[in-house]
Amino acid sequence: DADVTQTPRNRITKTGKRIMLECSQTKGHDRMYWYRQDPGLGLRLIYYSFDVKDINKGEISDGYSVSRQAQAKFSLSLESAIPNQTALYFCATSDRDRGNTGELFFGEGSRLTVL
Amino acid sequence: AQSVAQPEDQVNVAEGNPLTVKCTYSVSGNPYLFWYVQYPNRGLQFLLKYITGDNLVKGSYGFEAEFNKSQTSFHLKKPSALVSDSALYFCAVRGLGLTGGGNKLTFGTGTQLKVEL
Numbered sequence: 420d421a422d423v424t425q426t427p428r429n430r431i432t433k434t435g436k437r438i439m440l441e442c443s444q445t446k447g448h449d450r451m452y453w454y455r456q457d458p459g460l461g462l463r464l465i466y467y468s469f470d471v472k473d474i475n476k477g478e479i480s481d482g483y484s485v486s487r488q489a490q491a492k493f494s495l496s497l498e499s500a501i502p503n504q505t506a507l508y509f510c511a512t513s514d515r516d517r518g519n520t521g522e523l524f525f526g527e528g529s530r531l532t533v534l
Numbered sequence: 535a536q537s538v539a540q541p542e543d544q545v546n547v548a549e550g551n552p553l554t555v556k557c558t559y560s561v562s563g564n565p566y567l568f569w570y571v572q573y574p575n576r577g578l579q580f581l582l583k584y585i586t587g588d589n590l591v592k593g594s595y596g597f598e599a600e601f602n603k604s605q606t607s608f609h610l611k612k613p614s615a616l617v618s619d620s621a622l623y624f625c626a627v628r629g630l631g632l633t634g635g636g637n638k639l640t641f642g643t644g645t646q647l648k649v650e651l
Binding site: 423454459460461462463464467477509511522523524525526527528 | 543568570575576577578579580583624638639641642643644
């Protein structure tokens with residue numbers, strides 16, 4: 420089983436719909452992240468959380484919200500999806516002890532298409 | 535603010551030949567630099583990192599990277615490419631972040647490596 424699991428892996432939705440992407444991890448890491456990948460733009464940070472009570476905006480948080488339900492769970496919500504949110508979304512984790520080394524562990528990605 | 539540039543969208547190389555994937559960076563203070571690889575339909579995987587010390591860093595799958603402070607570069611290299619190395623490669627730099635620490639990485643736009651027989 421994957422250490423970082425994202426659901427759903429693929430989702431097609433319509434403009435204006437609410438969408439939630441879920442991430443769970445079995446690595447025991449306290450830090451979790453949501454990134455968005457677009458062709459030619461690389462990965463951009465949406466939100467990150469260093470523990471259950473700590474949520475921080477990344478560089479492109481507008482239109483998104485997150486919830487850290489437990490140490491192992493970090494979900495990303497699009498309250499009202501729009502077509503330019505069509506992208507590949509990645510959840511990642513890191514270990515506090517190696518928190519300054521930059522080694523992130525990624526899920527397999529969730530491909531979202533907004534029509 | 536930190537940034538990373540990967541000037542080549544795609545690099546083509548013949549199997550057995552050496553490969554180089556280029557990366558330059560901009561960051562305040564000493565850089566923490568990383569390479570990640572993404573295979574089709576997969577998440578990113580950590581390859582190697584430079585934190586301090588020897589400018590030549592060795593990583594997974596025979597890859598290495600050379601840190602050059604004067605040129606602000608961190609090019610990924612492999613002496614002999616394999617077809618199985620074909621993938622999307624990302625360079626990343628660590629910034630200090632809003633909380634003064636942590637893994638707030640900035641990624642480059644990625645370079646598609648294609649290794650042909």
